[in-house]
Amino acid sequence: MRLGIIGLPGAGKTSIFNALTGSDLPVGNHLSHVKIHTGVANVPDPQLESLIALYEPRKTTYAQITFGDVAGMGEDGSLSGDLVNQLAQWDGFVAVLRAFEDPLTAAPPTPEQDVQVMEAEFLLNDMLRIEAHLERLADDRQIGARDRAELERELDLFQRLTKALQAERPLRGQTLEDAERELLQGYGLISSKPLLLVQNLEEGKDPRPLASDLPSFALYGKLEAELAQLPADEAVGFRKEFEIAEAGNEGLMSACLSLLGQIRFYTVSASEVRAWLLPKGGTVLQAAGTIHSDMARGFIRAEVIQWDDLIQLGGLSEARAAGKLRVEGKEYAPIDGEVIHIRFNV
Numbered sequence: 373m374r375l376g377i378i379g380l381p382g383a384g385k386t387s388i389f390n391a392l393t394g395s396d397l398p399v400g401n402h403l404s405h406v407k408i409h410t411g412v413a414n415v416p417d418p419q420l421e422s423l424i425a426l427y428e429p430r431k432t433t434y435a436q437i438t439f440g441d442v443a444g445m446g447e448d449g450s451l452s453g454d455l456v457n458q459l460a461q462w463d464g465f466v467a468v469l470r471a472f473e474d475p476l477t478a479a480p481p482t483p484e485q486d487v488q489v490m491e492a493e494f495l496l497n498d499m500l501r502i503e504a505h506l507e508r509l510a511d512d513r514q515i516g517a518r519d520r521a522e523l524e525r526e527l528d529l530f531q532r533l534t535k536a537l538q539a540e541r542p543l544r545g546q547t548l549e550d551a552e553r554e555l556l557q558g559y560g561l562i563s564s565k566p567l568l569l570v571q572n573l574e575e576g577k578d579p580r581p582l583a584s585d586l587p588s589f590a591l592y593g594k595l596e597a598e599l600a601q602l603p604a605d606e607a608v609g610f611r612k613e614f615e616i617a618e619a620g621n622e623g624l625m626s627a628c629l630s631l632l633g634q635i636r637f638y639t640v641s642a643s644e645v646r647a648w649l650l651p652k653g654g655t656v657l658q659a660a661g662t663i664h665s666d667m668a669r670g671f672i673r674a675e676v677i678q679w680d681d682l683i684q685l686g687g688l689s690e691a692r693a694a695g696k697l698r699v700e701g702k703e704y705a706p707i708d709g710e711v712i713h714i715r716f717n718v
């Protein structure tokens with residue numbers, strides 16, 4: 373999964389990108405041209421670590437999210453065509469809101485207003501793109517260039533979207549059929565993508581309430597970026613000393629997982645213990661296909677157990693012997709935290 377970190381210039385995008393990915397990109401540039409850095413972050417996972425401690429495998433693999441530090445919004449939130457084309461490539465966005473005093477401009481933070489500015493730009497962009505497409509469809513209809521029924525369905529869809537945007541409703545709230553969702557890919561409709569608000573706080577300050585129904589999170593971006601550069605045990609020591617209860621980057625990462633509607637499942641063996649992502653509601657057959665296409669092709673059944681039950685029982689063979697492994701067919705929808713063993717035959 374890929375999440376783009378966006379925000380007004382100087383909001384702290386690069387700081388938060390560094391905090392999440394452990395990178396050390398320079399901060400404080402106030403860039404307003406399009407520039408994207410990509411980095412991969414392991415999803416912090418104490419459950420996986422317990423499974424690793426039990427199995428002592430040769431290899432361990434965390435679930436991963438790819439983050440992009442996407443600079444290039446104007447001071448007023450404006451989006452160039454080039455930036456929109458870049459934004460269209462991501463599965464969703466983390467919008468960083470400056471909630472600290474800006475040392476460069478001394479402007480007071482206005483996180484609430486910044487959300488509105490960004491959302492308005494997203495809506496405007498989508499409106500322009502949809503209008504342009506509706507015009508093309510009208511032309512096609514006139515010259516009879518396309519299959520009539522298909523054209524009418526598409527017109528109907530785009531008119532529905534226009535109505536939502538006119539009512540200032542972002543397209544992410546729109547219920548769409550899979551085929552419609554697929555059709556819309558490639559139109560650069562950015563208000564259709566999930567959006568998480570992140571208040572980037574002055575150290576020691578509390579988050580402000582935001583009048584928005586979007587999911588939100590708050591953290592000390594600068595501090596988290598600095599801690600991400602320390603060896604893990606030193607960072608833990610520092611947090612204890614300064615009574616920073618939980619690692620902000622870990623909380624942010626779980627907020628990202630739920631934003632993307634992903635759950636985690638695990639596979640365990642002496643050679644590898646691994647965490648995987650699966651869209652919530654996805655089937656165990658889909659999970660098998662994520663591991664290896666052969667497993668989906670030759671799927672027979674899945675053996676399933678919650679991670680903590682597995683640890684209590686001491687391993688898959690012990691759980692099987694105790695009759696504690698559930699057997700599930702391909703339609704089963706795994707829940708978060710399950711260890712899954714696929715039986716397959718190719």
Ligand SMILES: Nc1nc2c(ncn2[C@@H]2O[C@H](COP(=O)(O)OP(=O)(O)OP(=O)(O)O)[C@@H](O)[C@H]2O)c(=O)[nH]1
Nearest residue numbers: 381382383384385386387399400401402403593594
């Ligand atoms: N006090 C404080 N300063 C911060 C925080 N986050 C970032 N800064 C500072 O604000 C400035 C801008 O931070 P960046 O992370 O570069 O912001 P950005 O959004 O990437 O900026 P551009 O890429 O130029 O748009 C830097 O000087 C940071 O050190 C924070 O949480 N608190």
Ligand SMILES: [Mg+2]
Nearest residue numbers: 385386403443
């Ligand atoms: Mg930056």
